[in-house]
Amino acid sequence: MDKSRYVLMIGDQRLTASTALSLKQYAWQFQRTSCLIEAEKLLLSAPIPIGIILLESSHTWSSLELEKLLSLSTSTLWVALLTVDSLQEYETRAFIARHCHACITLPLNPEEANYVLESTLTISELLATHFGTGHSPPDPGRKIEMIGNSHAIEKLLKDIEKIALVDAPVLITGESGTGKELTARLIHDHSTRREGPFNAINCGALPAGLIQTELFGHEKGAFTGAGKSKVGIIESASGGTLFLDEIGDLPMELQVHLLRFLEDHRIQRLGSLREISVDVRVLAATHVDLENAIESGDFREDLYHRINVLQARTPPLRERPEDIEALALHYFQKFRAETSCRVRGFNHDSLVTMRQHPWPGNVRELLNRVRRAMVMCEERLITPDDLGLERRKDVVRARPSLEDIRNCAEREAVTAALARNRNHALHAAQDLGISRATLYRLIDKHCVPRPLDSRA
Helix, strand or coil, X not given: CCHHHEEEEECCHHHHHHHHHHCHHHCCEEEEECCHHHHHHHHHHCCCCEEEEECCCCCCCCHHHHHHHHCCCCCCEEEEEEEHHHHCCHHHHHHHHHHCCEEEEECCCHHHHHHHHHHHHHHHHHHHHHHCCCCCCCCCCCCXXXXXXXXXXXXXXXXXXXXXXXXXXXXXXXXCCCCHHHHHHHHHXXXXXXXXXXXXXXXXXXXXXXXXXXXXXXXXXXXXXXXXXEECHHHHCCCCEEEEECHHHCCHXXXXXXXXXXXXXXXXXXXXXXXXXXXXXXXXXXXXXXXXXXXXXXXXXXXXHHHCCEEXXXXXXXXXXXXXXXXXXXHHHHHHHHCCCCXXXXXXXXXXXXXXXXXXXXXXXXXHHHHHHHHHCCCCEECHHHHCCCCCHHHHHCCCCHHHHXXXXXXXXXXXXXXXXXXXXXXXXXXXXXXXHHHHHHHHHCCCCCCCCCCC
């Protein structure tokens, strides 16, 4: 059987049987059912390029039930089968506009119906080839991954592999929205503690009065309202990994307790005199400059050195523009089940505009814009307006020369290398594979601010 000509037909058995019989001469293979539960199983069991849904005003199915069914397989193009009278109903027309690729009217004209199905099959194959549409919903048990093939991401992944092999504290730095928690999870998943728990806590999201009991736990009667003992997040992470997000927001008095724990891996619950030994690896993350926080007296220097044994830096999206399209397509596939099947991808202008946008909110901003665009888009392809982005006219107006492109690439490479290496000239030069003298020449050529160790 030619699987590409396989059609799932849902509706009254008598009408679907007569429709299948009328189209038999065109070699279509029909699987008919009048049960939505059975239809759901069929959609999830194998790729189905075309589905026919019989829309009857007198049918007991609700629009919500049908919408849920039609959103199960994002690769299936749906064709509505209905009478001419039903096509005049507003709700039916709105449903077809949101969820169907085409419609066939009854009484059936076999030749016209075959033409509709042939055209739908062609579009289905084109969509599968061009957009890589999947046939099955995402597996919730699938391991998390970092999207992108840029140099910045490859370097981060290599650092993660090395860091995961050593059971030592790690400080993950980077701007908001760059994936610091994802980096922490990947370190945990590649470490010997992968079978243990991964406990995360946002130090900046908890009221100051609750952080101590959340981290270290408390005994019954330790304070008013403590009706029973509570195991803290640190203790419950024993055998696994503790991730302290936004550690720069941790109050000074709690920094002392955390420092003591990092020194001997022992904790003391609030209201208890007994110390408890905890086997846990600590990963910390922050978007603020902790060295500046130390100078201003907001962060303890000894704690900084305790958590900064190993370091990973998550690059901002502006340093990895070549990953933007892959990230956008990844989130598009992830959220397709939430939106109308009508939206199929991004148009060329939207992809160009996304490459030009500075992304101050980084990957989190990209995710939010893609998700919002998928809901608001009224066409087949997402436009820059759907994303809420405006294409930069200065980029479109001037066509750069080869020398302009080369100079721009050099400047971006030098700036990114200095950022990756915390403005350290020697390390940046080694990162680029050039001498420090050559780095200084490029810095002066492109008017890049000189690094702090330039006088060394």
